Amino acid sequence: MKLSPGAEEVATFYAKMLDHEYTTKDIFRKNFFKDWRKEMTSEEKSKITELKKCDFTEMHEYFKAQSEARKQMSKEEKRKTKEENERILQEYGFCVMDNHRERIGNFRIEPPGLFRGRGDHPKMGKLKRRIRPEDIIINCSKDSAHPRPPPGTRWKEVRHDNKVTWLVSWTENIQGSIKYIMLNPSSRIKGEKDWQKYETARRLKKCVERIRAQYREDWRSKEMRIRQRAVALYFIDKLALRAGNEKDEGETADTVGCCSLRVEHIRLYPQLERQDFVVEFDFLGKDSIRYYNKIPVEKRVFKNLQLFLENKQSEDDLFDRLNTSILNKHLQELMDGLTAKVFRTYNASITLQQQLKELTSPDENIPEKILSYNRANRAVALLCNHQRAPPKTFEKSMQNLQIKIDEKKKQLSAAKKEHKAAKADARTLRDEKSKKAVEMKKKAVERISEQLMKLEVQATDREENKQIALGTSKLNYLDPRISVAWCKKWTVSIEKIYNKTQREKFAWAIDMADDDFEF
DNA sequence: CAATCCAACTCTGGGGCTAAGTG
DNA sequence: CCACTTAGCCCCAGAGTTGGATT
Numbered sequence: 001m002k003l004s005p006g007a008e009e010v011a012t013f014y015a016k017m018l019d020h021e022y023t024t025k026d027i028f029r030k031n032f033f034k035d036w037r038k039e040m041t042s043e044e045k046s047k048i049t050e051l052k053k054c055d056f057t058e059m060h061e062y063f064k065a066q067s068e069a070r071k072q073m074s075k076e077e078k079r080k081t082k083e084e085n086e087r088i089l090q091e092y093g094f095c096v097m098d099n100h101r102e103r104i105g106n107f108r109i110e111p112p113g114l115f116r117g118r119g120d121h122p123k124m125g126k127l128k129r130r131i132r133p134e135d136i137i138i139n140c141s142k143d144s145a146h147p148r149p150p151p152g153t154r155w156k157e158v159r160h161d162n163k164v165t166w167l168v169s170w171t172e173n174i175q176g177s178i179k180y181i182m183l184n185p186s187s188r189i190k191g192e193k194d195w196q197k198y199e200t201a202r203r204l205k206k207c208v209e210r211i212r213a214q215y216r217e218d219w220r221s222k223e224m225r226i227r228q229r230a231v232a233l234y235f236i237d238k239l240a241l242r243a244g245n246e247k248d249e250g251e252t253a254d255t256v257g258c259c260s261l262r263v264e265h266i267r268l269y270p271q272l273e274r275q276d277f278v279v280e281f282d283f284l285g286k287d288s289i290r291y292y293n294k295i296p297v298e299k300r301v302f303k304n305l306q307l308f309l310e311n312k313q314s315e316d317d318l319f320d321r322l323n324t325s326i327l328n329k330h331l332q333e334l335m336d337g338l339t340a341k342v343f344r345t346y347n348a349s350i351t352l353q354q355q356l357k358e359l360t361s362p363d364e365n366i367p368e369k370i371l372s373y374n375r376a377n378r379a380v381a382l383l384c385n386h387q388r389a390p391p392k393t394f395e396k397s398m399q400n401l402q403i404k405i406d407e408k409k410k411q412l413s414a415a416k417k418e419h420k421a422a423k424a425d426a427r428t429l430r431d432e433k434s435k436k437a438v439e440m441k442k443k444a445v446e447r448i449s450e451q452l453m454k455l456e457v458q459a460t461d462r463e464e465n466k467q468i469a470l471g472t473s474k475l476n477y478l479d480p481r482i483s484v485a486w487c488k489k490w491t492v493s494i495e496k497i498y499n500k501t502q503r504e505k506f507a508w509a510i511d512m513a514d515d516d517f518e519f
Numbered sequence: 520c521a522a523t524c525c526a527a528c529t530c531t532g533g534g535g536c537t538a539a540g541t542g
Numbered sequence: 543c544c545a546c547t548t549a550g551c552c553c554c555a556g557a558g559t560t561g562g563a564t565t
Binding site for chain 2: 106108110115116117118121174175177179242243244245247252253255257285286287288324325328339340341391393397400471499500501502
Binding site: 166180287 | 543544545547548550551554
């Protein structure tokens with residue numbers, strides 16, 4: 001069926017996703033179909049009444065062929081597109097802020113498509129509208145030459161607000177929230193903010209014992225709200241839970257953080273696996289990532305939790321007298337700038353520092369040192385519950401690595417044999433030439449066993465990383481100065497720990513930290 | 520025959536993207 | 543409501559590998 005341009009475009013959004021699990025979900029299909037119909041002409045509307053009768057495979061094949069063709073481009077064509085992308089980056093990817101040319105983070109407007117909410121999102125599949133010049137607010141200095149709207153159109157507004165950092169904003173149509181174009185993490189303004197964040201966490205380090213003593217005291221308060229606040233803070237501190245703001249029901253996936261935990265998210269075991277007072281957590285957190293943990297707690301915490309649960313239904317709030325703004329107000333009084341998320345930053349960074357101290361040993365070689373670093377990083381990722389879906393190719397790539405290891409082992413034993421033979425030769429011949437041969441063979445054995453060791457370390461690292469994402473903590477929670485200091489202390493080059501982008505983001509820390517930096 | 524080169528292929532790290540949090 | 547940080551997924555450039563040709 002030949003579609004009108006509007007309806008056709010929306011259909012292609014769906015056709016492109018045919019391989020994706022989304023298109024099997026009822027909500028996704030229902031939302032898509034409803035929004036698709038809005039784009040149809042009245043003839044189309046009367047003809048196309050059921051999604052399950054629509055066959056998108058031809059469109060799907062078309063796009064597959066397109067991407068195949070892109071892959072088959074000649075070297076020359078690839079070079080051309082690369083050059084063109086670079087030109088676009090140079091023209092639109094930078095701005096001048098306070099006389100410095102700075103890289104912009106996301107300088108491309110989000111294209112239209114079908115909304116891909118995470119988890120059980122009630123709005124998945126809805127049409128995400130195309131953004132037009134009339135939707136765009138430009139924010140720049142009064143005297144700056146800002147980009148002009150395309151001919152015949154105008155911006156929604158051009159304003160000059162120097163109290164905010166964004167350059168462009170627009171309102172998206174799914175949640176009605178505002179989207180921004182801001183600077184790259186390597187920019188001065190982001191770097192300073194980042195530095196500040198870690199300095200706040202370091203100030204918490206100085207008073208965290210006092211705060212802990214305080215909330216432990218508050219577990220015995222005669223006021224319910226204070227007990228709830230104290231138990232929640234204990235969880236945030238001990239388990240690095242997120243604050244847990246309220247969310248509008250029905251508009252978003254049902255996920256929770258600490259303050260929004262419900263009765264159904266915890267179970268209490270006076271005894272479990274020979275431990276006393278165990279709390280079992282099972283809930284969906286940010287991005288609908290499951291948090292599952294069983295931890296023994298102090299008796300007082302346990303008794304309090306029993307009290308909070310009294311006479312409640314499973315869908316009732318665990319902390320009914322608490323929310324994030326109450327908690328943060330309290331924290332603000334304990335320390336200037338203290339909020340719930342500072343605990344996550346603090347606990348992540350201090351854990352990295354401790355783990356690095358514990359795991360790094362002077363007699364490790366460089367690959368082993370890096371394994372130790374990654375293990376320290378992993379401890380943090382575990383604490384913060386940074387998970388990932390095991391890569392689709394995980395099993396295969398593990399197998400490949402194992403094959404390499406086996407081959408290397410064979411190579412090694414062959415090399416060892418040759419070395420032995422050469423030594424025997426040298427004993428009988430006793431000439432310079434055979435002595436040299438022994439040296440050569442010895443070198444070969446050493447080289448191969450080092451290669452083997454590297455492969456084995458790599459396999460361990462990869463296996464341990466199967467379901468854990470290190471990137472999030474590395475980028476957002478770990479004071480980079482800890483890593484820089486560690487590199488300097490053990491003469492590991494910084495490139496082994498941070499790639500190019502990360503080095504740009506953490507330039508401030510690389511400049512600043514010496515080998516004796518203490519978080 | 521070893522060394523070197525190079526094209527073609529494979530695989531993965533990193534960057535882009537944008538949703539979903541916090542305050 | 544607004545501005546900002548935090549988050550996982552996806553894709554593909556480019557690094558690494560292979561294998562055959564050439565030196």
